[in-house]
Amino acid sequence: MTVVHIVLFKFLPSVSVAHKETFLKELKALKSLPCVQNGRLLVGGPSITDPIERSKGYELSLVSFHRDRKALEEYQASDKHHRVTSQYLWPFKEDVTRFDFEVAAEDEYMCEFMVKGLVGASELATPIEDNKYIGS
Numbered sequence: 840m841t842v843v844h845i846v847l848f849k850f851l852p853s854v855s856v857a858h859k860e861t862f863l864k865e866l867k868a869l870k871s872l873p874c875v876q877n878g879r880l881l882v883g884g885p886s887i888t889d890p891i892e893r894s895k896g897y898e899l900s901l902v903s904f905h906r907d908r909k910a911l912e913e914y915q916a917s918d919k920h921h922r923v924t925s926q927y928l929w930p931f932k933e934d935v936t937r938f939d940f941e942v943a944a945e946d947e948y949m950c951e952f953m954v955k956g957l958v959g960a961s962e963l964a965t966p967i968e969d970n971k972y973i974g975s
Contacts (some may be wrong), residue, residue, distance in 0.1 A: 840942040841882040841950045842877065842905045844914070847897040848884075856893060856937055859884070859899060861868055862927040874913035879904040880952075897936070911939060 849860060863882050870880035885901030905911040914920055928935070942950055 840907060840944065841947060842908055843940055843942060843950070843965040844901070844903045844905060844911055845938045846901045847930065847936040848899040848901075848932065851933050854931045858927070860909045862923075862931075863899060863928055865907060865923045866959045869903070869914070869917075869923065870919055872914060872919060874917065875907060876904040876906050876910070896933070898957055908941070927955065 848862075863884065866882045867880070869875065870878045880903040881899065882899065882901045886894040886898060886900075888894040903914070906916060
């Protein structure tokens, strides 16, 4: 059963854009951890929510997929994760919100679809009938 890990990051006002960009780059490197299911880890920001107030000050986000709770625990306990959070997050954060959940068996197929749609959608083309693509 897939576990989805979602984190929202809010930084102190004094934190520079350069620091946030470095943090994002370091977060992206976590996708190489074997406990991240098939490298499925997305990071993004800044928020484009409109109106921006609905983002409640959160600026960056992470969504990762793990095969089970044990894999998520391995991710959290990894030296690489610890280095990124201790060096680039904890001294600079105003707030962090984390939400993890297990995907229901009947929805498992959507985890693969969602990631393909968000990450590898090849020019945002969506297959329709007869090998034609929307958006191409």
